[in-house]
Amino acid sequence: MTDPLAHLIERAEQLITRIESVLPRPLSAPDWSQAVAWRYRKRAGGHGVLEPVRHVGAIALAELKEIDAQKDKIERNTRQFVDGRPANNVLLTGARGTGKSSLIKACLNAYAPRGLRLIEVDKQDLTDLPDIVEVVAGRPEKFIVYCDDLSFEEGEPGYKALKSILDGSVAASTPNVLVYATSNRRHLLPEYMKDNLSYTTSNDGEIHPGEVVEEKISLSERFGLWVSFYPFSQDEYLAIVAQWLGALGASPAQIASARPEALVWALERGSRSGRVAYQFARDFVGRT
Numbered sequence: 001m002t003d004p005l006a007h008l009i010e011r012a013e014q015l016i017t018r019i020e021s022v023l024p025r026p027l028s029a030p031d032w033s034q035a036v037a038w039r040y041r042k043r044a045g046g047h048g049v050l051e052p053v054r055h056v057g058a059i060a061l062a063e064l065k066e067i068d069a070q071k072d073k074i075e076r077n078t079r080q081f082v083d084g085r086p087a088n089n090v091l092l093t094g095a096r097g098t099g100k101s102s103l104i105k106a107c108l109n110a111y112a113p114r115g116l117r118l119i120e121v122d123k124q125d126l127t128d129l130p131d132i133v134e135v136v137a138g139r140p141e142k143f144i145v146y147c148d149d150l151s152f153e154e155g156e157p158g159y160k161a162l163k164s165i166l167d168g169s170v171a172a173s174t175p176n177v178l179v180y181a182t183s184n185r186r187h188l189l190p191e192y193m194k195d196n197l198s199y200t201t202s203n204d205g206e207i208h209p210g211e212v213v214e215e216k217i218s219l220s221e222r223f224g225l226w227v228s229f230y231p232f233s234q235d236e237y238l239a240i241v242a243q244w245l246g247a248l249g250a251s252p253a254q255i256a257s258a259r260p261e262a263l264v265w266a267l268e269r270g271s272r273s274g275r276v277a278y279q280f281a282r283d284f285v286g287r288t
Contacts, residue, residue: 027131032139036112038119038134046129050119050135052220061106064276065243066236067099070227077225078107080143081178082114088224089166089179097273098229101148108144115141123150126162147181166222181223195245235270238262244281250288258284 035052
């Protein structure tokens with residue numbers, strides 16, 4: 001009797017171990033000394049982990065050209081946050097490649113020595129934001145939860161989770177956590193002409209169609225600071241090209257000679273963005 005019972009207990013323990021291995025585990029705090037930036041990722045078993053980002057893009061605030069007004073607003077808000085003063089969640093919207101993501105990285109590099117940390121969260125993982133906030137709530141550092149290229153389709157679960165974290169949960173906001181998000185959509189959701197026709201209804205339409213619009217702008221309104229970015233003019237684009245060429249080691253003569261090629265490059269790409277300027281500078285310096 002003893003041997004079969006012992007065998008049964010052993011098999012049961014093995015089964016329990018296997019079941020525990022696939023069950024979601026609560027988010028645990030990492031070794032915060034490993035990095036200043038972290039990336040939240042979901043494992044195959046469904047549990048999340050905070051992975052250190054070993055190499056953060058080495059970009060400085062002074063290197064970002066032609067966005068001085070936007071840079072001043074975000075740098076001031078970040079400085080207030082690091083200093084322990086009131087600060088706002090930030091939504092950066094506008095044209096692609098104009099420096100939205102680069103500006104957040106530059107702020108991290110500037111204020112990391114003073115205790116600023118960043119956690120990057122993908123849109124599909126926003127439902128886990130309460131768990132992330134709970135892990136960092138007692139830390140002395142200041143944390144920016146960063147969502148890049150954020151936009152939602154109707155009905156996505158992360159939309160409601162982010163609304164609750166920003167403003168609307170019963171729990172008080174955590175003083176050492178802010179959300180910085182970038183998006184090409186000002187209101188983060190698709191907007192349709194029919195949503196604006198608030199005074200027309202059909203037999204099967206909404207009784208209060210104007211509330212559709214209110215729902216769609218309610219998330220973006222919870223960001224206290226809106227910062228808009230606009231397409232660059234030709235002169236602004238060439239100034240950014242010159243800055244990147246100089247940063248990559250080009251001489252003044254090379255910078256001057258590169259202007260016609262830079263314009264052709266932008267024409268071929270159909271954009272005069274800062275990203276296109278940086279890509280041209282890398283190509284030009286690499287082949288000359």
